[in-house]
Amino acid sequence: MRWLVLGIGDITVRRVIPAILEEKRSRLAAIVTRDPAKAEPYGVPAFTSLDEALDHGGFEAVYVATPVVLHAPLTLHALRSGMHVLCEKPMAMNFAEAKSMADTARNEGRTLGVAYYRRNYPKVQRAAELLRQGVIGQPVMAFATCHGGMPVQGVKRSWLLDPAQSGGGPLYDVGSHRIDLLNSFFGQPQDVRACLSNAVHKIPVEDSATVVIKYSGGLHAIIDVRWNSQVQRDEFRVIGTEGEMELSPLNGPSLVSPAGREDLPMHSNPHYPCIQNFVDAVLDGKQLLSSGDSALWTDWVTEIAVASEREPSSIVLDGGKKRTK
Numbered sequence: 001m002r003w004l005v006l007g008i009g010d011i012t013v014r015r016v017i018p019a020i021l022e023e024k025r026s027r028l029a030a031i032v033t034r035d036p037a038k039a040e041p042y043g044v045p046a047f048t049s050l051d052e053a054l055d056h057g058g059f060e061a062v063y064v065a066t067p068v069v070l071h072a073p074l075t076l077h078a079l080r081s082g083m084h085v086l087c088e089k090p091m092a093m094n095f096a097e098a099k100s101m102a103d104t105a106r107n108e109g110r111t112l113g114v115a116y117y118r119r120n121y122p123k124v125q126r127a128a129e130l131l132r133q134g135v136i137g138q139p140v141m142a143f144a145t146c147h148g149g150m151p152v153q154g155v156k157r158s159w160l161l162d163p164a165q166s167g168g169g170p171l172y173d174v175g176s177h178r179i180d181l182l183n184s185f186f187g188q189p190q191d192v193r194a195c196l197s198n199a200v201h202k203i204p205v206e207d208s209a210t211v212v213i214k215y216s217g218g219l220h221a222i223i224d225v226r227w228n229s230q231v232q233r234d235e236f237r238v239i240g241t242e243g244e245m246e247l248s249p250l251n252g253p254s255l256v257s258p259a260g261r262e263d264l265p266m267h268s269n270p271h272y273p274c275i276q277n278f279v280d281a282v283l284d285g286k287q288l289l290s291s292g293d294s295a296l297w298t299d300w301v302t303e304i305a306v307a308s309e310r311e312p313s314s315i316v317l318d319g320g321k322k323r324t325k
Contacts, residue, residue, distance in 0.1 A: 003020050005020070006062060006064050008039060010156065010157060012065045016271055018269055018271075020063070020275055029045075032049065032050055045058075063085075064088060066088070068172065071090075072092045075101050082110070084111040087115065088114075088115050089180070089298075090167065092296075094167075095300045102295075113278045116180040116274075117274040118177055118181055120267075121264075121266045123254070131185060136238065136239070136242055136245055136258060138217070140241060141238070142185070142219065142222070144223045144224075144236045144250070145226075145236075146250075147226045147229035148174075151227065166205065168209075169207060170206065170207065170208070170227045174225050175211065175223055175302070176298050176302065178250075179301050180295065180298045186219055188216075188297055190213075190214045193308050194210065194211040196208065199228055200228035209305070210222070211223045236248055236250040242258070274290070
């Protein structure tokens with residue numbers, strides 16, 4: 001499969017292009033970048049727009065690795081031009097855009113994947129298997145955190161602080177991965193409530209987000225993500241009626257459940273299994289672990305979370321007494 005890569009930022013250089021170069025049935029065919037000099041080390045044609053690349057041709061798949069605001073328009077254009085698309089996360093700026101992307105892929109008969117690469121972690125696959133086996137009984141609660149400092153260093157990745165380009169702060173960035181995993185375990189979310197704030201950094205996007213998601217069967221999941229902590233946290237656990245499952249740290253190999261402790265390391269390049277799975281889906285018809293149809297529900301959660309934060313409380317305090325607005 002010949003790949004066109006749109007954007008040549010941090011994630012592209014460190015993970016996406018190395019994964020394409022390593023995957024045995026993939027070939028890097030071209031790059032779209034505003035600065036063609038960035039593409040010179042790869043020895044492939046460089047274009048300054050998707051239209052220019054499409055006019056040249058020579059590829060079947062497009063990896064969209066741009067700021068989030070461009071995910072939908074570039075993906076839609078590529079799909080309608082007959083390309084398969086693997087898009088960076090989060091899928092889009094909102095649920096309507098995400099649904100349009102998934103619908104267009106279906107109508108055009110093209111494959112649309114979203115790079116929620118944690119679905120490919122061996123321990124995540126094993127955790128899903130254990131949940132199906134009922135090793136913790138009925139799951140009733142899940143808890144995930146991702147705490148750290150600001151991901152922006154000077155001008156590097158500065159677009160993350162612009163809600164017009166990124167959609168939001170840690171909720172859209174690191175939170176989307178945790179929401180997607182919860183959706184993969186427990187299905188379509190039913191309801192969402194959230195608190196977003198700027199506890200430390202007075203920036204245009206939130207630096208803290210706490211989200212509660214309700215799933216069918218009454219399971220509640222809590223996600224807390226922050227860009228204001230000097231203590232790194234990467235917790236993920238599922239609690240059931242008969243035990244619990246511990247995946248913390250989520251990016252580590254350890255999985256602990258009533259079935260015992262297991263060490264299941266991920267690939268040294270987390271994007272490689274994602275690229276490989278996409279190629280297998282397109283060329284061999286294998287199951288795509290993270291599709292547009294599954295990923296759009298993360299966009300639904302983030303959109304409802306932001307909306308719920310903006311809604312005024314129905315109960316306010318007045319002299320120590322509750323009154324309804």
